[in-house]
Amino acid sequence: MGVKKTGLGAGLVNCPGGKVEPGETPAEAVARELEEETSMTVAVADLTPAADVVFRFPDVPEWDDLRLHFFTATTFAGEPRETDEIAVDWIPEAGIPYDLMWDDTRLWLPDVLAGEFVVMDVDYAGRDKVAEYTRVPPRAS
Numbered sequence: 001m002g003v004k005k006t007g008l009g010a011g012l013v014n015c016p017g018g019k020v021e022p023g024e025t026p027a028e029a030v031a032r033e034l035e036e037e038t039s040m041t042v043a044v045a046d047l048t049p050a051a052d053v054v055f056r057f058p059d060v061p062e063w064d065d066l067r068l069h070f071f072t073a074t075t076f077a078g079e080p081r082e083t084d085e086i087a088v089d090w091i092p093e094a095g096i097p098y099d100l101m102w103d104d105t106r107l108w109l110p111d112v113l114a115g116e117f118v119v120m121d122v123d124y125a126g127r128d129k130v131a132e133y134t135r136v137p138p139r140a141s
């Protein structure tokens with residue numbers, strides 16, 4: 001993970017990622033974004049679904065709802081390299097800087113790192129504070 005340099009969430013610490021392009025699965029998008037943003041590579045088959053989180057921003061009408069598909073992997077190639085998009089590096093689990101990340105991350109990433117698959121709905125108050133959240137059953141698609 002690292003400091004995102006551009007776009008939504010610039011200045012926050014986040015994991016590599018980005019939007020799913022037409023024709024891609026979320027896992028294919030993760031593999032592509034990881035390589036674009038860090039130069040590391042991972043095979044789609046080596047990605048494990050780890051979280052499915054929907055964010056709503058009712059106070060910010062110009063922001064659409066977002067759905068985040070988060071994956072983990074233990075098999076990959078390369079080492080993180082800073083790019084124009086994110087200043088990535090390895091961060092030890094005990095040092096994850098939740099105070100510098102999207103406010104929702106602290107609600108689900110610890111359970112993901114403990115091995116759970118997390119499905120959650122999160123409503124923000126304004127642009128940067130979680131108002132409420134709910135763990136929900138796995139979605140149909």
Ligand SMILES: COc1nc(N)nc2c1ncn2[C@H]1C[C@H](O)[C@@H](COP(=O)(O)OP(=O)(O)OP(=O)(O)O)O1
Nearest residue numbers: 007008009014015016017018019055066102104105
């Ligand atoms: C509340 O919103 C978010 N919370 C969390 N925890 N993570 C988020 C949120 N919004 C985006 N993210 C993640 C998803 C990705 O890992 C990164 C970047 O997402 P984004 O789609 O904004 O990335 P871009 O670099 O703008 O996309 P492209 O590379 O496709 O242009 O942050």
